[in-house]
Amino acid sequence: MIERPRPIEVTEGERAFEDVLRTVEEMNTPDGHKAELIRGKIVVSAWSRLRYFIPMESLREQLTEHVAADQVATHAPFLFSFPSVGRAYGPDLYVVDRSAFLTEERHGDGEALSLVAEFTSTSTRDADWREKLQVHGQLVPVYLVVDMQEDEITCFSDPSPQGYRAHRTVSFGTPLPVPAPFSCEIDTTAFKAAAG
Template structure:
């Protein structure tokens, strides 16, 4: 789907949802998180904020995460949708219009497949790490306020400094 400049589209609950890209004030937080994760990403994986849509066939969904770490080989395919099985981490930066989907819909879908899901709650000024996916969702959750360090488990096993968020 071609979207207007500055917007992205996702399939959420069977509907195409078009939302604007992040606001300017998100840039520093996104860049800081991307750079910290990039240093600890598994070999052969890329850390990006590019607008790429990942398909989740079992859930009949497709999402374009704000930040992702994925196996670079997934981008050798033709087409516009990458395989969600390539993901090792997804981060969503909440906004007033996306908070519900980030905390509910995406948490449920990511929690069955993606090893690590970070919700960077820009309104509450907190970051939550979900990990250890299962058929029933994530088994682990840890939340810290901006300014505190957050441990991100395997396959990263690193500490994220949120002081610049």
């Protein structure tokens, strides 16, 4: 299968959000692929490339030192839903309340996320920089876009109904300040080796 995402059109109003979300959750995607609900469409795309693992794990390890006791930093493959905008994403890496996993549902509540990090690829870059930025910018305290094509990382913070009010971009190899609730500095040295 090629890396390009494959959208499946979902006509607005045709099915309730929960029905569409259930379809996404129950899809038998090929190994190495995930299904998300983006722009009202079910999109199947490849998980991150192997070379992304080192920077992804470096980021997870650094964040783990700064998460609250009732939270976890992980890159486990789970969907998080945003019912008010009819979206469901499987973040590359995220920090979430542990209570989000105490459910029989197959997806977590997007409101339990305190940080989302997306590692861009040619197939997902547009969604990471546009749609996900817009949706997360109204709710998630910190959104990191690790732009693997441009060799830089951007930290968005201070969400509002109009989107994030603050952001900062640094090149790989430069420390990145991450504001509250983490209040830490991310060492991006490991990101340079994986850059494309």
